[in-house]
Amino acid sequence: MDEIERADVAVAAAREGASVAADYFRTDVPVEMKDGKTDVVTRADREAQERVIETIRETFPDATVVGEEDDAPTVVPDDGPAFVVDPIDGTNNFVRDIPIWCTSVAAVVDGEPIAAATVVPPTGDEYIARDGETRFNGEPVTVSDRTDPQASTVCPTLWWGLDRRDEYAAAATGVVERFADLRRYGSAQVSFGYVASGALDGIFSNLQGNPWDTVAGAHLVRQAGGRVTDLEGEHWRHDSTGVVVSNGGIHDELLAVAREADAARE
Structure with missing residues (x-):
């Protein structure tokens, strides 16, 4: 109760x-x-x-x-x-x-x-x-049922500061090279909702998000049948580094893009 x-x-x-x-x-x-x-x-x-x-x-x-x-x-x-x-x-x-x-x-x-x-x-x-x-x-x-990255639309989310724009650029490049299209809405929680409802196929970041930007949305997606992991592909928590969110069908490809973005800071 x-x-x-x-x-x-x-x-x-x-x-x-x-x-x-x-x-x-x-x-x-x-x-x-x-x-x-x-x-x-x-x-x-x-x-x-x-x-x-x-x-x-x-x-x-x-x-x-x-x-x-x-x-x-x-x-x-x-x-x-x-x-x-x-x-x-x-x-x-x-x-x-x-x-x-x-x-x-x-x-x-x-x-x-x-x-x-x-x-x-x-x-x-x-x-x-x-x-x-x-x-x-x-x-x-429920989340969407798309499995073809070239038919899927995804969103780089959270905010890369001015000192981390190489990562932002790598994230955007990875999307346009691997997926059908890119969206960016300016609200992580709204973006999570779009994935949960099937309007969007995935969102991702290599950053560690604040819990208020991520926790509610991660639950929305999981309860809608989607997948939420860290950069290692493991169970995402509020203190994880990176957040990769998808319908499950495009998760591996999206995870690869998130890792490429993270590699840009090294």
Whole structure:
């Protein structure tokens, strides 16, 4: 019953946070810089995270909540339950009025997700993983069944800093040489949702992602029948290096591209 309740809370919290963020979208909300010219934050991020945390703690007052903003813990505990929150994944899109961003919340136990919700206010879409399945707008979905890389579309995701553009270039080159086409959306969690629903065939990075950018999405894909590994092709965790996400049918080819990108930094 506790896992069911945690799943319910994750969904409710994602919806509440998304509602707060949506009220600020395409307004003149001030933009602040964090650690770089593309690492931005707004009042919407902070207030959405506050609402998510408030919603969680109405039911679990002592919950550990790992989040991107302010003084929230940034490491997923290996023992016990926690929630992982991204109040706005795709803030650069958000501040440019691009309608590809979301609020994501995952419930985890002993470092592994048990439920996840990604809410995309600009399109009205919801991706929810619980009870052994992923639902898109209330309907069960599965990953695509494509096995031919030359008929598959994939997305390099996460963010290569200005000092790591050789890796970014290698990732893009690997995609255009091996796959049908490339997409890049500016929101890792939305991209995970696209793979889970079969709209996209894979996403990848050689970087170690933040848990708020990855944990919920990884659960969405796995519960939809997809595969999520690290650069070694092993089970992906929140602290893994690299994340390779696919429908399973193109995974080996996508893994090769991720490794090529990683080799570019050496």
